[in-house]
Amino acid sequence: MSDIDVVGVVGAGQMGAGIAEVCARAGVTVTLFDIEAGIVDRGMKRIDQSLARAERGGRITAGERAEARSRITPATDLRAFADARLVVEAVVEDETVKLDVFRRLDAVVADPDAVLASNTSSIPIMKMAMATNRPDRVIGIHFFNPVPVLKLVEIVPSLLTSERTEQRAREFATDVLGKTAVRAKDRAGFIVNSLLVPYLLAAVRMLDSGFASAEDIDNGMVIGCAHPMGPLRLADLIGLDTVKAIAEAMYKEYKEPLYAPAPLLLRMVQAGRLGKKVGLGFYDYPD
Numbered sequence: 001m002s003d004i005d006v007v008g009v010v011g012a013g014q015m016g017a018g019i020a021e022v023c024a025r026a027g028v029t030v031t032l033f034d035i036e037a038g039i040v041d042r043g044m045k046r047i048d049q050s051l052a053r054a055e056r057g058g059r060i061t062a063g064e065r066a067e068a069r070s071r072i073t074p075a076t077d078l079r080a081f082a083d084a085r086l087v088v089e090a091v092v093e094d095e096t097v098k099l100d101v102f103r104r105l106d107a108v109v110a111d112p113d114a115v116l117a118s119n120t121s122s123i124p125i126m127k128m129a130m131a132t133n134r135p136d137r138v139i140g141i142h143f144f145n146p147v148p149v150l151k152l153v154e155i156v157p158s159l160l161t162s163e164r165t166e167q168r169a170r171e172f173a174t175d176v177l178g179k180t181a182v183r184a185k186d187r188a189g190f191i192v193n194s195l196l197v198p199y200l201l202a203a204v205r206m207l208d209s210g211f212a213s214a215e216d217i218d219n220g221m222v223i224g225c226a227h228p229m230g231p232l233r234l235a236d237l238i239g240l241d242t243v244k245a246i247a248e249a250m251y252k253e254y255k256e257p258l259y260a261p262a263p264l265l266l267r268m269v270q271a272g273r274l275g276k277k278v279g280l281g282f283y284d285y286p287d
């Protein structure tokens, strides 16, 4: 039985908001942090919209929606995490930013037993563990987007993660949140992104070469292979800045050309076309 009933989430973007929502829906008290009040508010709005969708779809009642919402407190001061028994870091996929967050969490999280988890897609857990004085309590809990919909989590212990930390992280993900857990070694990309990202990059290269249109590439995989969405739409959903960051982290780790970010992806990110979250990527997403 999990003893984790108070959770802090760092980063109120697509993933942080989703993680906060599933925790609150599972009855856990959540603090959701981001660097500015306006950004946390956007995250809370995202949660409101998602809870409203769940109610409309009959997956939760109006009462459950209100209760879940009341369990989430927005914050812009990390000291609000003092009592957290688990913190999930879900800030941008940037090593410098993540290491800084872990240093600060180590200073403010008072419970010596608390689990410090990262939702990173590709940055080695060991790096974040070594930014703290409690590397045995640092672990990867990698959720999938959209968090309220997709059941998988990857549990990623580093060489220094204790068995107890791994067990507590797994129990929380499976018993409390109802997720299905797979265990991956602490290698950039873990299981899913090691397979997925080279495929997404191949689709971007195919588009860039003029081989086929975006719609035809996506239709090929949706209609021909029964994928729920094509690779370019999926890259837009993940966020092109995030896909680029994951590819770079894997390229740095393995030095394999298949992980090298495609030039068109780099140009899209430089142009601020980051995908669905900003309304424009390989496709348009009018509000």
Ligand SMILES: NC(=O)c1ccc[n+]([C@@H]2O[C@H](COP(=O)([O-])OP(=O)(O)OC[C@H]3O[C@@H](n4cnc5c(N)ncnc54)[C@H](O)[C@@H]3O)[C@@H](O)[C@H]2O)c1
Pocket (backbone or CB within 6 Å): 010, 011, 012, 013, 014, 015, 016, 033, 034, 035, 039, 090, 091, 092, 093, 094, 097, 101, 119, 120, 121, 122, 142, 143, 144, 145, 237, 238, 239, 242, 277
């Ligand atoms: N997008 C996906 O499909 C997906 C899936 C699984 C895991 N992830 C991982 O989740 C993490 C977040 O991705 P996302 O898609 O939510 O990105 P996002 O761009 O939607 O959100 C990132 C958030 O981090 C915040 N942030 C930046 N610096 C910060 C700091 N110093 N302290 C606190 N917050 C800070 C930003 O303000 C932003 O709200 C990344 O590590 C990413 O690799 C993403």
